[in-house]
Amino acid sequence: MATAFNFDLTATDGAARTGVIATSRGAIRTPAFMPVGTAGTVKAMLPESVAATGADILLGNTYHLMLRPGAERVARLGGLHRFMNWERPILTDSGGFQVMSLAALRKLTEQGVTFKSHIDGSRHELTPERSMEIQRLLGSDIVMCFDECPALPASDEEVARAMRLSMRWAERSRVAFGDRPGHALFGIMQGGVNRALREESAEALKAIGFDGYAVGGLAVGEGQEAMFGVLDYAPGFLPVDKPRYLMGVGKPDDIVGAVARGIDMMDCVLPTRSGRTGQVFTRRGALNIKNARHQDDPRPIDEACTCPACRNYSRAYLHHVFRSQEIIASMLLTWHNLHYYQEIMSGMRAAISEGRFAAWQADFHALRAEGDIEPL
Secondary structure: OOOOEEEEEEEEEEEEEEEEEEOOEEEEOOOEEEEEEEOOOOOOOOHHHHOOOOOOOEEEEEHHHHHHHOOOHHHHHHHHHHOOOOOEEEEOOOOHHHHOOOHHEEEEEEOOEEEEEOOOOOOEOOOOOHHHHHHHHHHOOOOEOOOOOOOOOOOOHHHHHHHHHHHHHHHHHHHHHHOOOOEEEEEOOOOOOOOHHHHHHHHHHHHHOOOEEEOOOOOOOOOHHHHHHHHHHHHOOOOOOEEEEOOOOOOOHHHHHEEEEEEEEEEOOHHHHHHHHHOEOOOOOEEEEOOOOOOOOOOOOOOOOOOOHHHOOOOOOOOOOOHOOHHHHHHHHHHHHHHHHHHHOOOHHHHOOOOOHHHHHHHHHHHHHHOOOOOO
16 A cells, blocks of 8 residues: 655744655655756766765656657656656656746647647647646656746736636646545645735645645746745745645755745756756855866865765866766766755754754855865
8 A cells, every 4th residue: 555645844943844755655854855857867867876865856847758758658668767767756847837938839728738849849738637647657756736837027917817827727637636645746836926926826725735835936037035035925825734845946045045934845957957067066155167277176076075076086087077078077066966955955954953953054154155165
């Protein structure tokens, strides 16, 4: 019998929370950062390497997987976990954000969205019902409602229209999801930066009833100050006893600020994408390994880091392989970034449990303000 999906809130410190989400494929420690495996792989990483960084859960994407290799094919091959060799939990985005970003290639109606594939131009329709079907075929542990996410800035009228459509789609998603023991369905709050619309959205979602709740429609152009402004109140509109997921965030200071405001789960392509472009995140901020100042530096990226890139390789070597366009550069820099993100999460979980989150947060910002260690 599948393990019931359950969230156990174990400690709070101010608005910050820590806990454990129980799933049939293992526990998810919160606050949790989910590496993004859009097309069934975390780019430049083996699944066991991702697990070694401390990740309890990955994110996959409905839109990309439905187009290639196809959800039905994945199902025939045993589901996404077996297909990509990842036995821990997987959350799948509904595909709504990716479809909405297609702009001229899509047509939006009450029923759903019709669009042309960015791969081959073929026509597809994505509705709440089809999104639920695809995520069921993939075998996702956590399924996301199908929603519309308008880019910001946008008028209150446009944000309200999109939010109310998303709430109608949320109800259809709930019906289509049905009763699936061991699997969870999350609703997605919309409303842009408008407090009244956010509250209206939260009330609609709570009336439907979900296993967890996401704060959507942020990190879409509004800036950190506006995002934090929404997070100062939006998590409080959601049930205390359910996980809260901030979608598509973010930079390390975005993540810490979100947890300080009551968020439990996050995802972002930034640590993997940055690793492939030579940007690495450290306790003292970000640095670009491609810069010439690293070419003779024998020290690691971060002297306190225990990831393979820092344990075994110098900045000079990493600079060399990146400038030489060697694949190992993407592998090592991505591993470092994911390791660092998971260390942030681990540090916050411990600090919240011990009632010292404010001090931890102050130390986090103070060290970053010092900047990178001086060049030789």
